[in-house]
Amino acid sequence: MSKKIKTVIIFLITSLSLVYTLSNPIQTAYHAKKAVEMCISSLVPSLFIFMVLSRMLSHLCSSCLSDMKFIRGLSQILNLPPTLIPMCITGLFCGAPSGAFGISRIYGEGSCSKDEAERACILANNCSAAFILSFISSVLGSRTAGLYILISNILATVFVYMIFFGKGKHKYTVQYTKSKEEDFGNMVTESISSSITATVTMCGFVIFFYTLSSILCDNISGIIGKESLSFFNAVISSLLEISTGILHIGNLDGTGSVVTAASAVAFMGISMLLQTGEIMRKHKISTGNFYISKILCAIVSPIIAVIIMLLSPEGIHVSAMTKKVPTVSVKDISYLLFASAITLIGACLLTHLDKKHKK
Numbered sequence: 001m002s003k004k005i006k007t008v009i010i011f012l013i014t015s016l017s018l019v020y021t022l023s024n025p026i027q028t029a030y031h032a033k034k035a036v037e038m039c040i041s042s043l044v045p046s047l048f049i050f051m052v053l054s055r056m057l058s059h060l061c062s063s064c065l066s067d068m069k070f071i072r073g074l075s076q077i078l079n080l081p082p083t084l085i086p087m088c089i090t091g092l093f094c095g096a097p098s099g100a101f102g103i104s105r106i107y108g109e110g111s112c113s114k115d116e117a118e119r120a121c122i123l124a125n126n127c128s129a130a131f132i133l134s135f136i137s138s139v140l141g142s143r144t145a146g147l148y149i150l151i152s153n154i155l156a157t158v159f160v161y162m163i164f165f166g167k168g169k170h171k172y173t174v175q176y177t178k179s180k181e182e183d184f185g186n187m188v189t190e191s192i193s194s195s196i197t198a199t200v201t202m203c204g205f206v207i208f209f210y211t212l213s214s215i216l217c218d219n220i221s222g223i224i225g226k227e228s229l230s231f232f233n234a235v236i237s238s239l240l241e242i243s244t245g246i247l248h249i250g251n252l253d254g255t256g257s258v259v260t261a262a263s264a265v266a267f268m269g270i271s272m273l274l275q276t277g278e279i280m281r282k283h284k285i286s287t288g289n290f291y292i293s294k295i296l297c298a299i300v301s302p303i304i305a306v307i308i309m310l311l312s313p314e315g316i317h318v319s320a321m322t323k324k325v326p327t328v329s330v331k332d333i334s335y336l337l338f339a340s341a342i343t344l345i346g347a348c349l350l351t352h353l354d355k356k357h358k359k
Contacts, residue, residue, distance in 0.1 A: 020215075027218065028211060035210035035244075039203040042135055043243060048199050050130040054094030055102065055191040078166055083111040084120045091124025092154050095131065096268060097198065097276040099124030104283040117285050122161050122293040125276055126153055127242065127265045135243065136261060139250040145258045148308050152262045156301035160293050201275060209241035209271040217248070231260070238264035241271040255309055259302045266301035267294055 021028045074089075075082045083106055091099030100121055107117035129150055137146030217233040230251045238245025238260070245264045249257050268276075273294060277287040 024215075027215065031211040031214040032207055034214070035207040036203075038210070038243065038247075039206055043131075043206065044199060044203070046130055046134045047128065047202075048195060050094070050128060051098060051195040051198060052191050054090060054098050054128070055195055056187060057090050057094070078123070078161075080116055080120055081112050084116060088120050088123040092126055092157060093129045095128025096125035096272055097279050098128075099126075100276045100279040100285075101194065101198070104279055104285065107283055107285065114285060117283075118280075118289060119161070119165050121276075121280060121285065121290050122165055123157060125268075125290065126157055127268055127272075131243075132265060136246050136265070139246050140257055140261065141250075145261075148258060148305055148312075149262050149265055152301045152304040152308060153265050153297070155304050156266055156297045157293075159300055159304075160296045164296065165289060165293065205271040205275055206241060206243060209269070210244045213237040213240040213244050231256070234260055234264075238267070238269060240269055242267075242269035245269060258309065259305055262302040262305035263298045267298035 071082050071085045074080075074085045078085065078088070080088065084103065087099065087102045087106060091102065103112075103117050103120045103124055106112055107114065112120070132150045132153070133143065133146045136149060137143045140146065213236060216236060220229075220232070220236075230248065234245055234248035234252060237248045242264055246261060249261050249264065252260060267273075273291065277290070280287050280290065
């Protein structure tokens with residue numbers, strides 16, 4: 001398909017979407033309002049302070065911890081320079097796009113190579129622990145379920161990196177100088193200002209993709225059977241925007257909500273991937289392997305979550321019904337397989353977007 005034809009198709013889709021919003025202003029405004037309320041009441045309060053502190057921590061870690069023996073040991077295992085290891089560790093918990101921001105800053109200082117920054121972004125960009133343990137746990141009605149999802153997300157990220165990206169011809173051999181010590185006042189100011197920008201950007205993406213996914217769900221409700229509608233809405237919403245998807249996942253019964261949430265959290269949604277990818281591209285860091293890693297994590301993470309639940313001695317309370325389910329059912333496995341199929345569709349979209357930014 002030629003570039004001209006693709007441009008025409010995108011133009012037609014955008015034009016039709018614009019006509020739809022003009023023809024259905026009440027529906028569009030309603031969903032946009034719900035998205036704004038969610039940002040104000042849930043996302044910003046739970047993530048902003050965490051985002052500021054995580055960025056401060058990334059400054060401190062990169063300038064103070066790279067000489068530790070433990071850090072240098074991990075650098076050999078992960079094939080990454082010591083200057084990147086603290087950011088990778090904090091990024092596993094602090095989330096995207098903070099991880100991409102911190103690694104891009106280190107790369108800009110010349111403390112790592114472009115290839116090392118690209119691979120470090122695979123380790124340092126997940127859904128934040130604050131988002132999982134607060135927002136997701138409250139939606140599912142279970143802190144234990146949130147903890148399982150967090151553990152499966154971290155293990156999946158490390159597993160995918162070590163198996164597919166951490167070994168081979170890429171070896172850490174060059175001796176880099178550690179980042180210089182920063183002024184505390186400048187560090188605090190930069191962390192707050194960059195977090196404000198990131199928060200506003202995040203809210204903009206959430207509002208757009210929340211509205212888009214909600215309109216799609218409204219229009220398919222008459223096509224999909226009632227029994228499958230909740231799950232289909234959850235998968236489609238998670239594919240586009242993670243917080244919207246989690247709200248729909250909260251309507252699922254049983255441990256299927258945990259399995260689906262584990263996949264959605266690992267993938268992060270196209271909205272978050274675009275935000276992270278944009279930060280990487282601004283610093284000329286390739287996004288291809290990062291996108292591929294998130295697709296693989298979306299398949300591996302729910303498998304790990306199922307294993308954790310099978311090994312758990314007791315059932316957990318899950319979903320809005322807080323129904324106690326002691327085992328993983330066949331239905332939960334079908335959720336996992338279907339979510340994987342939808343994730344592969346998202347892979348095609350991300351691959352197409354990434355090609356446009358390659359040199």
